Amino acid sequence: MTIAAATTDAGGDLRRPLMLIDGDWVASGTGRTLSVENPAKRKPIAEVPRADADDVDRAVKAAAAAFPKWSKVAPRDRGRMLLRIADALEARTEELARLIALETGNALRTQARGEAALSGDIFRYFGGLASELKGETIPLGEQVLSYTRREPLGVVGAIVPWNAPVMLSVLKIAPAVCAGNCIVLKAAEDAPLGVLLLAEVCREFLPKGVVNVITGIGPECGEPLARHPLVRKLSFTGSTGVGKLVMSAAAERIVPVSLELGGKSPSIVYPDANEDWAVDGVIASMRFTRQSQSCTAGSRLFLHESIFDSFLQKLVDKTSKLKLGDPMDEATDIGSIINEKQFKCVCGYVDEGLRSPDATLLMGGLPPQDGPLSEGYFAMPTIFAQASNDWRLAQEEIFGPVLVAIRWKDEAEAIRMANDSHYGLAAYVWTHDIGRGLRTAHAIESGWVQVNQGLGQMPGHSYGGYKQSGIGREFSLEGMLDSFTQKKNVTVNLQVTGAL
Ligand code: NAD
Secondary structure, three states: OOHHHHHOOOOOOOEOOOEEEOOEEEOOOOOOEEEEEEOOOOEEEEEEEOOOHHHHHHHHHHHHHHHHHHHHOOHHHHHHHHHHHHHHHHHOHHHHHHHHHHHHOOOHHHHHHHHHHHHHHHHHHHHHOHHHOOOOEEOOOOOEEEEEEEEEOOEEEEEOOOOOHHHHHHHHHHHHHHOOOEEEEEOOOOOOHHHHHHHHHHHHHOOOOOEEEEOOOHHHHHHHHHHOOOEEEEEEEOOHHHHHHHHHHHHHHOOOEEEEOOOOOEEEEOHHHOOHHHHHHHHHHOOHHHOOOOOOOOOEEEEEOOOHHHHHHHHHHHHHOOOEOOOOOOOOOEOOOOOHHHHHHHHHHHHHHHHOOOOEEEEOOOOOOOOHHHHOOOOOOEEEEOOOOOOHHHHOOOOOOEEEEEEEOOHHHHHHHHHOOOEEOEEEEEOOOHHHHHHHHHHOOOOEEEEOOOOOOOOOOOOOOEEOOEEOOOOOHHHHHHHHEEEEEEEEEOOOOOOO
16 A cells, blocks of 8 residues: 555554555565654554565665666756656645644644645755756866766665654755665654655656665664665764764765764854844744754854843743644644653753753743643743753753753853854854854854844755764755765877777
8 A cells, every 4th residue: 555545544544554665565574564653642643664674675776776777867857757756746745744744743834834845845956956967077188088977876875864754855865866876765763654655756757766765763774774785875864873873884885975963053142133033033943843853953042141131031922922732733833742752851851951950941841741732742842041051951952842041241252152062053143233143153163054044944055064963965956966976087088099
C-alpha cells in the first residue's frame, strides 16, 4: 500500500506505509516494523518498516544501478522532472501539511502548511537551476584547451531529523538529483510519513532507483548507510553528536560529507530596539510556534541592561498570548514536542532552571499535570531572566521552548558572550543603527546572521553552520555545486593535428 492510500483516513486504523526501494514499495527484509506516534495525543498512528543493513544494501545497490543512466540525462530534462514534482507537491500541499502536523505535533496553521508549501518551492528552485551546472575554461594559452566539468558524485546517502522532516528531505533530494546523483534517504524514525508521501510524488516522475527512501532507527539503518562502500557522498542533518559519527564514517572511506548540525543561537538587542516589532521578531526567531524545535532558534537573548526589564515585560506579554494546543486546530499557535524522550529532556532543563538560585522564571515552567494539554507532550513557552552565559541552559541546545535572557553593558561584551559557544549556526541583531547592526553581524561567528528579522531559510540562501554547527552549504545554487558535484579538469593539447 502506498502512503497516499495509507493516510487518507485521518483516524481509526493504523497506517502501514512501506518504504521506496528501486521504484517499489517494500517492507523491511525481516518484516519488522516501527511504531509512529501522534505526539499531541501520545497515540500510535502508523507502523513503518524497520530497515536494517540488508535493506540499506538493497537501496544503495538500486541507486548505484540507476546512476549511470540518470547521470547522463540532460540537465534540462532532469530540471523539467523536478518542476513536475513541484507542481504535484503543490497540488497536495494540504494533505502533506496535515500529515506533517499529525506526526510531528507542529501546528498546522503556523508551521506545517508553511513547510509543505516551501517543499514545492524548493523543487521549483532547483528545477530551474539545472542548466547552471556549468564548468569553466582555464586560460593556459592558445595551444591548450583546459576546461572543467561539474560531474555528479554517484550515490548520495542522506539522513534527516524529524523537526522539519519533509523540507529537510527535499533539501537533500532536489539538489542531489538535479545534479545527476541518485539518493538513498533515511527518514527520521519519529516523522517518516510526510517523507514517504514525498517519495510517492518523486516516484511518479523519476526513473526507478533515482530516489529511494528507507525508514528505521539510526544505529540500525542510518549507520550502515553512512558506512556503505557504494555511497559516494554523505549528507546529514541532525545533532552534532551523531554528525561526528557520520563524519568519522566518511573519513574512513574519504567521501565528502555535508553536515547541518545543532545550534544555540544568540539574539542581541540594542537599546534603540526596545520596541514591539523587535519583540515580535525575537518571538519569531525563538521559533516558539515550533516549540523551538529548530536548529536556528535564537534561544540566548542578550538584552542591553537599560532595556532589560521593559523588553522582557513586552516579550512575556506577547508570548503569553500564543495559544498552545491541538496542532490540527486552526486556532493553535504552538503544538507539541515530538516524543517522550525529548519532552522529558526539555522538562529536565526547565526543572533545573526552577531550582537555580540565580535565574528568575518570568513565564512558563513545567507542563500541566492534568487537563487537555497533559494528553500530549506539550511544553510551556518558558523564559528565564538574569541568566549567566556560562549556565548549562545558556550553553546547551535544549531543542525546546526555553529562552534564557542575559544582560549586557557594552557591545564588545555582548559579542564576546554571543561567540562563547561551540555552536555557530544562526544569530539575530536588533537595532535601528544599520552601521552598528552590520558591525555586529560581521563580528558574530555564525553562518547566518539576520539583522532586524527572525525568519526561516529560503531557497537561495547560503545556509549552514560555523564551528560545531556544521560543514558545507546545500540550500542554494552554490550549495548544489559544492555539495553534490565534483569538478573534473580536462586539458587538451591543441598542437596535435590530424596529419599525425
Ligand atoms: P539526531 O542526530 O538524533 O537524528 C538525526 C538522524 O540521524 C535521524 O534520522 C536518526 O535516526 C539518525 N541517526 C541516529 N543515530 C545515528 C547513527 N549512529 N548513524 C547514522 N544515523 C543516525 O537528531 P534529531 O534529534 O532527529 O534532530 C534534532 C537535531 O537536528 C538538533 O540538534 C538540531 O539542531 C539538528 N538540526 C539541524 C538542522 C540544520 O540545518 N543545521 C536542521 C534541523 C535539525
